[in-house]
Amino acid sequence: MFILQKSCDSTSARAGVLTTPHGDIETPIFMPVGTQATVKAVSPEELEAVGAQIVLGNTYHLYLRPGTETIGRFGGLHRFMHWDRPILTDSGGFQVFSLAELSKISEEGYAFQSHLDGGARHLLTPESAVEVQMALNSDIMMCLDQCIAYPAERDQAAAAADLTTRWARRCKARWQAETDCPNALFGIVQGGMFKDLRARSAEELVAIGFPGYAVGGLSVGEPKALMLEMAAHTLPLLPADAPRYVMGVGTPADLVEMIALGADMFDCVMPTRNARNGQLFTAAGTLNISNTRHRDDTEPIEPGCDCYTCRHYSRAYMRHLYQAKEILVHRLATIHNLHFYLRLVKEARIAILKGNFEQFRKEFHARIDAG
Amino acid sequence: MFILQKSCDSTSARAGVLTTPHGDIETPIFMPVGTQATVKAVSPEELEAVGAQIVLGNTYHLYLRPGTETIGRFGGLHRFMHWDRPILTDSGGFQVFSLAELSKISEEGYAFQSHLDGGARHLLTPESAVEVQMALNSDIMMCLDQCIAYPAERDQAAAAADLTTRWARRCKARWQAETDCPNALFGIVQGGMFKDLRARSAEELVAIGFPGYAVGGLSVGEPKALMLEMAAHTLPLLPADAPRYVMGVGTPADLVEMIALGADMFDCVMPTRNARNGQLFTAAGTLNISNTRHRDDTEPIEPGCDCYTCRHYSRAYMRHLYQAKEILVHRLATIHNLHFYLRLVKEARIAILKGNFEQFRKEFHARIDAG
Numbered sequence: 103m104f105i106l107q108k109s110c111d112s113t114s115a116r117a118g119v120l121t122t123p124h125g126d127i128e129t130p131i132f133m134p135v136g137t138q139a140t141v142k143a144v145s146p147e148e149l150e151a152v153g154a155q156i157v158l159g160n161t162y163h164l165y166l167r168p169g170t171e172t173i174g175r176f177g178g179l180h181r182f183m184h185w186d187r188p189i190l191t192d193s194g195g196f197q198v199f200s201l202a203e204l205s206k207i208s209e210e211g212y213a214f215q216s217h218l219d220g221g222a223r224h225l226l227t228p229e230s231a232v233e234v235q236m237a238l239n240s241d242i243m244m245c246l247d248q249c250i251a252y253p254a255e256r257d258q259a260a261a262a263a264d265l266t267t268r269w270a271r272r273c274k275a276r277w278q279a280e281t282d283c284p285n286a287l288f289g290i291v292q293g294g295m296f297k298d299l300r301a302r303s304a305e306e307l308v309a310i311g312f313p314g315y316a317v318g319g320l321s322v323g324e325p326k327a328l329m330l331e332m333a334a335h336t337l338p339l340l341p342a343d344a345p346r347y348v349m350g351v352g353t354p355a356d357l358v359e360m361i362a363l364g365a366d367m368f369d370c371v372m373p374t375r376n377a378r379n380g381q382l383f384t385a386a387g388t389l390n391i392s393n394t395r396h397r398d399d400t401e402p403i404e405p406g407c408d409c410y411t412c413r414h415y416s417r418a419y420m421r422h423l424y425q426a427k428e429i430l431v432h433r434l435a436t437i438h439n440l441h442f443y444l445r446l447v448k449e450a451r452i453a454i455l456k457g458n459f460e461q462f463r464k465e466f467h468a469r470i471d472a473g
Numbered sequence: 474m475f476i477l478q479k480s481c482d483s484t485s486a487r488a489g490v491l492t493t494p495h496g497d498i499e500t501p502i503f504m505p506v507g508t509q510a511t512v513k514a515v516s517p518e519e520l521e522a523v524g525a526q527i528v529l530g531n532t533y534h535l536y537l538r539p540g541t542e543t544i545g546r547f548g549g550l551h552r553f554m555h556w557d558r559p560i561l562t563d564s565g566g567f568q569v570f571s572l573a574e575l576s577k578i579s580e581e582g583y584a585f586q587s588h589l590d591g592g593a594r595h596l597l598t599p600e601s602a603v604e605v606q607m608a609l610n611s612d613i614m615m616c617l618d619q620c621i622a623y624p625a626e627r628d629q630a631a632a633a634a635d636l637t638t639r640w641a642r643r644c645k646a647r648w649q650a651e652t653d654c655p656n657a658l659f660g661i662v663q664g665g666m667f668k669d670l671r672a673r674s675a676e677e678l679v680a681i682g683f684p685g686y687a688v689g690g691l692s693v694g695e696p697k698a699l700m701l702e703m704a705a706h707t708l709p710l711l712p713a714d715a716p717r718y719v720m721g722v723g724t725p726a727d728l729v730e731m732i733a734l735g736a737d738m739f740d741c742v743m744p745t746r747n748a749r750n751g752q753l754f755t756a757a758g759t760l761n762i763s764n765t766r767h768r769d770d771t772e773p774i775e776p777g778c779d780c781y782t783c784r785h786y787s788r789a790y791m792r793h794l795y796q797a798k799e800i801l802v803h804r805l806a807t808i809h810n811l812h813f814y815l816r817l818v819k820e821a822r823i824a825i826l827k828g829n830f831e832q833f834r835k836e837f838h839a840r841i842d843a844g
Contacts, residue, residue: 138793138794138797138799139790139793139794140794140799140801142799142800142801143800143801144801145801145804146785163797167793167796167797168768168789168792168793168796171769172768172769172789172793175769175771175789176771176787176789182787182789182790183790184785184786184790397539397543398542398543398546400546400547414517414555415555416547416553418539418543418546418547418553419510419553419554419555421539422509422510422538422539422543423509423510423511425538425539426509426534426538428509428511428513429513429514429800429803430511430513430514430515430516432800433516433804
């Protein structure tokens with residue numbers, strides 16, 4: 103259930119509350135990526151402390167290792183990974199497409215092999231994708247979709263979007279076959295970079311009817327302007343009373359722009375992955391902690407930031423840990439970056455609720471430009 | 474200042490309190506090793522939670538990187554690494570001996586080069602070893618000593634012990650030249666595996682006079698029985714009213730036996746290093762978390778253990794993280810192992826204070842034998 107609390111007058115930004123079996127999520131929200139049943143380098147308590155309300159798990163990875171049987175012994179992913187707040191899982195389709203060996207797509211689903219279990223053969227169908235996500239007890243499950251590379255021909259994009267629609271019907275049927283299933287299922291809009299295909303995909307998915315909708319197939323290598331153009335075209339085609347999730351996005355500036363376009367939910371490895379590479383986000387832009395100029399700097403990463411890292415550690419110490427390859431730095435950097443992302447969406451939300459999102463957005467860009 | 478609170482009737486075990494500028498330490502105590510200004514994989518708050526009262530820093534590593542100038546900007550190691558409890562630093566001699574390239578020893582000190590700063594030449598003298606440790610603001614500084622390999626000829630062991638004595642005099646002189654220096658300086662007994670050399674070394678160091686004494690040159694590859702024999706011979710030669718630190722020891726069983734021989738302080742990389750290799754300590758012995766039999770095990774590492782890891786995570790989850798190479802497992806395993814070590818010395822201390830250490834010791838060994 104999604105309650106739209108407030109819409110911006112001058113943009114399409116919205117603030118809402120999404121209810122799940124493991125608690126409410128205030129939107130717009132960023133979802134840290136916990137691919138293998140852990141958000142890399144941080145604990146569940148640290149995720150709570152930085153303001154995470156929901157994390158993402160990857161069905162493909164968890165299906166292969168440790169497997170749904172193992173996670174099933176814990177009644178799902180929450181107890182297994184000691185996270186009792188909401189979890190969203192992807193369908194596994196994107197990873198089969200990008201990671202699996204010998205992946206083959208048909209009307210039935212994806213046939214694939216993986217080195218993780220010695221090359222055993224697997225079939226991921228719309229039905230099995232839902233079943234695996236039910237075994238994980240994911241609060242928000244995603245329909246199996248067909249991802250395409252960028253750039254793609256129109257024919258290919260059309261075929262993938264159509265298959266995604268047919269699979270969405272099968273996913274919904276499998277989901278509805280489960281009596282009183284508390285887990286939500288979101289449909290995913292495809293259609294490549296073709297506006298009419300995007301419109302048709304959105305229309306068909308809305309006709310099937312889901313409690314939430316995602317815009318897939320963005321942030322796959324296309325120019326930033328094109329990404330925003332496609333989102334601006336697609337998001338208004340989705341129902342105002344359902345949450346809208348833009349998958350795999352993005353930089354802090356991307357989030358602010360996507361929020362302005364009416365998106366509610368985001369996930370991206372950028373804050374966590376970049377943290378482990380020593381890149382830290384601040385309101386004035388990014389800094390690379392390995393830089394020599396931080397060597398004797400007793401200031402925190404971002405003066406004024408109230409994250410655990412900035413309250414207790416200096417740039418000099420962070421640089422020392424990074425140079426010395428001490429793994430504590432991955433944790434400290436991840437905490438700061440996730441705190442930055444989650445503070446950003448929280449500030450955007452507050453601005454929307456207060457009716458001054460447009461001002462917030464301008465100031466955000468001005469700070470980065472000045473940085 | 475060291476207060477001896479209680480001695481065991483049937484063994485040489487003792488319980489005491491060691492006062493330092495950053496707080497009191499209840500002995501016997503185990504000191505987690507924080508080589509590069511971080512105990513690998515854990516935060517200062519986690520160290521406090523597992524009961525750590527003092528951590529060890531390595532002068533050689535910190536001198537080379539980030540350097541005493543950088544740490545000096547923070548007034549020492551405590552603020553730099555966000556640890557406001559006691560810190561003990563070694564003198565750097567052992568690492569120069571074992572890690573440096575082109576290390577050359579003379580009456581003056583160690584001349585060495587390191588790849589860490591592009592092969593610059595350094596001279597580590599008894600005086601500079603004290604000065605570097607003062608810059609680190611170490612609560613307990615160690616005298617520069619000469620380490621020898623095992624096995625060693627008698628002539629070599631005698632020469633090293635004699636040089637260690639002469640260096641100890643110079644370290645003490647440098648320390649005393651500092652007005653009202655709050656940091657303690659410990660002498661280190663050498664002498665290889667030769668009892669008369671150990672006795673002479675101890676006698677000479679006690680004659681010089683230090684607030685505490687270490688037994689160095691043990692746990693360097695000699696048989697366990699010989700290690701205990703040398704400790705049993707050396708420890709009684711040290712003043713009862715000063716703390717006794719056995720360097721680089723050891724397994725849980727080693728700690729219990731060394732406590733029985735009258736040792737008060739220990740450091741070892743075993744709980745932290747083995748944690749990162751998936752080896753976890755329990756009262757019944759060690760377990761390897763990568764073992765297939767833990768795959769679906771919903772039990773914690775050690776049922777009944779109240780560490781953070783055992784309160785929230787299963788063996789199945791720990792094994793999954795280990796197999797998936799997720800760095801959270803290093804933290805969770807390190808927390809458990811350090812908690813195990815610190816609970817062990819705490820239980821030994823309580824047993825000494827209650828007058829039933831001998832019974833504690835027997836039960837400890839019986840549990841391991843039954844495991």
